[in-house]
Amino acid sequence: MTANRIATLDDVARAAGVSRATASRVVTGQGPASPKARDRVAAAVAELGYVPDAAARALVTRGGTRLAVAVIGRTAAVLDDPYVGRALAAAATTAAEHEVGVSLHWLPLHEPASLARLAGSRGLGGLVVINPTRPALETVPRSLRGRVAAIGVGSRDVPSFDVDNRNGTDGVVRHLVRTGRSRIAMVTGPSWLPCGDRAVDAYRRVVRDSGGEVRVVPGDFTAARGAEAAVEIMARWPDTDAVFALSDLTALGVLDGLRGLGVDVPGDVAVAGFDDIPFAGLSRPALTTTTHPVEDIAAGAVRAVLGSRDISPVTFFSSTLVVRESA
Amino acid sequence: MTANRIATLDDVARAAGVSRATASRVVTGQGPASPKARDRVAAAVAELGYVPDAAARALVTRGGTRLAVAVIGRTAAVLDDPYVGRALAAAATTAAEHEVGVSLHWLPLHEPASLARLAGSRGLGGLVVINPTRPALETVPRSLRGRVAAIGVGSRDVPSFDVDNRNGTDGVVRHLVRTGRSRIAMVTGPSWLPCGDRAVDAYRRVVRDSGGEVRVVPGDFTAARGAEAAVEIMARWPDTDAVFALSDLTALGVLDGLRGLGVDVPGDVAVAGFDDIPFAGLSRPALTTTTHPVEDIAAGAVRAVLGSRDISPVTFFSSTLVVRESA
DNA sequence: GTGAAAGCGCTAACAA
DNA sequence: TTGTTAGCGCTTTCAC
Numbered sequence: 248m249t250a251n252r253i254a255t256l257d258d259v260a261r262a263a264g265v266s267r268a269t270a271s272r273v274v275t276g277q278g279p280a281s282p283k284a285r286d287r288v289a290a291a292v293a294e295l296g297y298v299p300d301a302a303a304r305a306l307v308t309r310g311g312t313r314l315a316v317a318v319i320g321r322t323a324a325v326l327d328d329p330y331v332g333r334a335l336a337a338a339a340t341t342a343a344e345h346e347v348g349v350s351l352h353w354l355p356l357h358e359p360a361s362l363a364r365l366a367g368s369r370g371l372g373g374l375v376v377i378n379p380t381r382p383a384l385e386t387v388p389r390s391l392r393g394r395v396a397a398i399g400v401g402s403r404d405v406p407s408f409d410v411d412n413r414n415g416t417d418g419v420v421r422h423l424v425r426t427g428r429s430r431i432a433m434v435t436g437p438s439w440l441p442c443g444d445r446a447v448d449a450y451r452r453v454v455r456d457s458g459g460e461v462r463v464v465p466g467d468f469t470a471a472r473g474a475e476a477a478v479e480i481m482a483r484w485p486d487t488d489a490v491f492a493l494s495d496l497t498a499l500g501v502l503d504g505l506r507g508l509g510v511d512v513p514g515d516v517a518v519a520g521f522d523d524i525p526f527a528g529l530s531r532p533a534l535t536t537t538t539h540p541v542e543d544i545a546a547g548a549v550r551a552v553l554g555s556r557d558i559s560p561v562t563f564f565s566s567t568l569v570v571r572e573s574a
Numbered sequence: 575m576t577a578n579r580i581a582t583l584d585d586v587a588r589a590a591g592v593s594r595a596t597a598s599r600v601v602t603g604q605g606p607a608s609p610k611a612r613d614r615v616a617a618a619v620a621e622l623g624y625v626p627d628a629a630a631r632a633l634v635t636r637g638g639t640r641l642a643v644a645v646i647g648r649t650a651a652v653l654d655d656p657y658v659g660r661a662l663a664a665a666a667t668t669a670a671e672h673e674v675g676v677s678l679h680w681l682p683l684h685e686p687a688s689l690a691r692l693a694g695s696r697g698l699g700g701l702v703v704i705n706p707t708r709p710a711l712e713t714v715p716r717s718l719r720g721r722v723a724a725i726g727v728g729s730r731d732v733p734s735f736d737v738d739n740r741n742g743t744d745g746v747v748r749h750l751v752r753t754g755r756s757r758i759a760m761v762t763g764p765s766w767l768p769c770g771d772r773a774v775d776a777y778r779r780v781v782r783d784s785g786g787e788v789r790v791v792p793g794d795f796t797a798a799r800g801a802e803a804a805v806e807i808m809a810r811w812p813d814t815d816a817v818f819a820l821s822d823l824t825a826l827g828v829l830d831g832l833r834g835l836g837v838d839v840p841g842d843v844a845v846a847g848f849d850d851i852p853f854a855g856l857s858r859p860a861l862t863t864t865t866h867p868v869e870d871i872a873a874g875a876v877r878a879v880l881g882s883r884d885i886s887p888v889t890f891f892s893s894t895l896v897v898r899e900s901a
Numbered sequence: 902g903t904g905a906a907a908g909c910g911c912t913a914a915c916a917a
Numbered sequence: 918t919t920g921t922t923a924g925c926g927c928t929t930t931c932a933c
Contacts, residue, residue: 253696255910266920271912278913279918301697302632302639303910307925312629312639312697313675316666326667329852332659335666339643339678340653346697348640348675351666369580370628370639370673470856499856506858525656526853529797529826531833582926593904598928605929606902630926634909 254295262291274299301346311372314342314552315365317352318377321437321467325378326353328468329496329524330541334377334398337545345553347372356439359386366391373552375545376405378440396548396558400441406558408548410539412442412493415566416449419491419519419537422568424457428489428517432462434476434501436493446493446521462487466497473500474507481508481516488516489574495520495527495536502530502573517574532572540564581622589618601626628673638699641669641879642692644679645704648764648794652705653680655795656823656851657868661704661725664872672880674699683766686713693718700879702872703732705767723875723885727768733885735875737866739769739820742893743776746818746846746864749895751784755816755844759789761803761828763820773820773848789814793824800827801834808835808843815843816901822847822854822863829857829900844901859899867891 260270265284272278273288274297280288291297305312316338318325325331339349354361354376363386366374373394376384384402387395392404401407423431433450436443451461462484464476473492477500480487490505492498498520505512512518512532520527523538544564551558587597592611599605600615601624607615618624632639643665645652652658666676681688681703690713693701700721703711711729714722719731728734750758760777763770778788789811791803800819804827807814817832819825825847829839837843839859847854850865871891878885 256912257910267910268912268920268922269918272919275912281918284918298696300633300910302629303925304912305629305639305925306627306633306910306927307912309925312632313673315670326663327660327852329656329659332656332663333654336653336659336662336678339662339666339676342675343642343677343679346640346695348669348677349666350670350673350675351663352670368673369625499853503856503858525654526856529830529853530856531830531858583928584926594927595904595906595929596902599903602928608902611902627926630909631928632909633911633926634928636909 254297256297256299258295259288259291259297262295263287298346305370305372311370312347313370314338314347314349314373314375314549315352315371316349316375316377317354317362317365319354319356319379319383321356323353326351330522331377333541334545337542338375338549341546341549342553347553354383356380359383362386363388366395375548375552378442379405380439381441394552396551398544398548401561403560406551407561408544408551409442409561409563410544411563411565412446413449414563415521415537415539416446416491416493417453418566418568419521420450420453422535422570423489423491423517423519423574424453426517426574429457429459430462430484430487431459431489431491432464432480432484432487434464434466434473434480434490434492434497437467438465443493450491460484466492466494468494468497470496470500470503473497473502474504475500477501477504478508481505481510489519490516491519493521495522495524495534498534498536498573499526499530502532502534513573519574523569527569528571530573535571535574536569537566538569539566581624583624583626585622586615586618586624589622590614625673632697632699638697639674640697641665641674641676641700641702641876642679642698643676643702643704644681644689644692646681646683646706646710648683650680653678657849658704660868661872664869665702665876668873668876669880674880681710683707686710689713690715693722702875702879705769706732707766708768721879723878725871725875728888730887733878734888735871735878736769736888736890737871738890738892739773740776741890742848742864742866743773743818743820744780745893745895746848747777747780749862749897750816750818750844750846750901751780753844753901756784756786757789757811757814758786758816758818759791759807759811759814761791761793761800761807761817761819761824764794765792770820777818787811793819793821795821795824797823797827797830800824800829801831802827804828804831805835808832808837816846817843818846820848822849822851822861825861825863825900826853826857829859829861840900846901850896854896855898862898862901863896864893865896866893
């Protein structure tokens with residue numbers, strides 16, 4: 248064990264009895280190499296515990312050494328969203344496996360240039376965009392093509408990793424119908440967020456199929472807006488007996504607004520959320536919602552960016568209904 | 575504007591009419607340089623918008639290009655703590671200013687070697703340890719000295735950035751006393767966490783000063799444990815009229831446990847937490863707690879690691895009491 | 902105080 | 918299929 252010094256590619260090449268170039272080809276998997284060379288290099292790598300130096304590699308490939316996670320939103324407050332925190336933690340854990348670090352950025356909604364600026368900065372190995380808009384995705388320079396993934400809606404060049412909103416919403420609203428609710432309102436996400444459409448569609452369909460009336464009110468994923476929305480809903484359609492919000496935070500706010508109105512949950516009105524944030528189980532009544540593998544989603548996006556071999560354009564992750572007390 | 579290509583140090587040197595070596599000295603601030611050279615280089619840097627290439631620099635300095643955030647805890651679940659998420663987001667944002675990415679790691683409590691292993695991995699530019707133990711800090715190799723900071727307790731070699739637990743606790747408990755509570759119990763953090771001691775001390779002091787009895791029950795920062803602790807406390811000291819938990823999550827659990835017992839909050843028993851997590855304002859009753867500049871703390875630690883010039887060994891950040899409904 | 906030169910660890914032309 | 922060669926952009930001796 249001369250494990251004192253960290254092994255370099257030269258060490259590997261020497262141990263395998265090949266040139267550094269050949270060793271490099273085998274390690275990266277790019278370029279030709281005879282089976283024999285392949286084996287010997289692989290053995291040397293294993294024996295020496297060789298790990299490529301990310302800095303050196305980045306220097307020569309101009310590949311960058313950092314993965315940027317960018318969140319699009321109206322204000323920098325989007326970075327405080329629990330969903331973002333979870334996704335970031337998962338990204339930072341997954342990226343660590345590749346010896347890559349993650350940086351976090353807020354992209355102002357109405358400033359598409361900010362994405363381009365970020366994408367153009369040196370040292371960027373890849374980009375994961377959370378909640379992108381389609382126009383924003385268009386501004387990604389093609390120098391980054393193949394090293395961008397979206398959590399949310401994607402594009403032709405940008406593979407998408409996302410919750411199956413349609414299915415998730417379907418499950419929740421059906422649950423409400425099944426448990427006897429028939430006048431169901433929905434609080435949506437921000438209108439600029441394209442992936443919310445699928446959810447609204449699904450809601451519409453289920454409600455119509457069950458002979459109900461469509462009652463949609465806009466939201467913005469915040470709790471404060473949920474409380475307002477609850478008041479709005481009850482004023483506009485006083486006989487509402489269920490509210491579905493496309494965000495747990497908003498659903499929690501709805502709970503609050505309803506409480507202020509003296510409405511009993513779930514007695515008078517059922518409330519359901521979306522995402523199963525940690526607090527969902529802690530509210531009273533505990534929030535019925537639908538849970539999503541955010542960690543898997545983020546890990547998928549990161550691996551697509553860092554590994555990038557034949558990624559399918561859209562990967563959906565399914566929802567699981569979590570029935571607690573509120574619905 | 576030949577701003578097409580990103581400027582390198584060579585461009586700067588040429589523009590300033592000096593050698594690349596001199597330009598490097600000025601940019602890094604290391605080594606001698608005449609005032610004149612300094613000025614010319616600075617001007618060139620500004621004009622060309624020069625940003626050093628992190629990868630190239632890391633390659634030659636062996637400085638690494640990635641900042642690891644490591645959280646010590648009994649299980650990997652510590653990574654899900656909202657406090658960690660907030661700190662990570664702040665770290666990832668601050669590190670971005672230095673073109674550095676962040677990776678996230680869990681360090682098993684009883685496996686000190688894991689820290690050494692992480693610290694030894696190549697490509698590591700720095701290390702921020704959250705909630706370290708003193709023994710764990712001892713295992714940090716000195717090759718990383720000056721590039722490590724702690725959020726929590728520090729050591730002779732590792733500067734500490736932390737909430738002033740003593741002051742924070744003092745403020746909360748005094749508030750309880752001031753509002754007429756006299757039989758105050760405390761739910762602590764995990765016993766292995768050294769920085770909890772200061773809080774317990776402060777609690778003891780205030781309680782004794784006001785002629786009360788010390789009632790301490792161990793916690794672990796989870797909500798589940800809070801619920802249990804509430805039951806324990808009320809069984810052991812039935813006349814308890816206030817509970818202070820060193821974690822909001824735990825305080826939320828206490829709220830829950832008390833509710834199960836049919837105890838009215840704040841009528842019968844006041845409850846106060848610590849940290850002001852986002853959900854604190856959303857619980858019913860809304861949680862009285864004390865708020866901390868987690869973002870500033872994390873940013874401080876990151877800057878200490880990345881900038882590292884004369885950092886004071888301990889930096890305390892103060893708490894602010896947030897009075898809501900529960901106390 | 903300054904510049905010339907060497908080289909960090911790696912990949913990518915190019916020739917063999 | 919392989920090895921040789923030339924850098925990527927930067928810091929750092931070491932003479933001057």
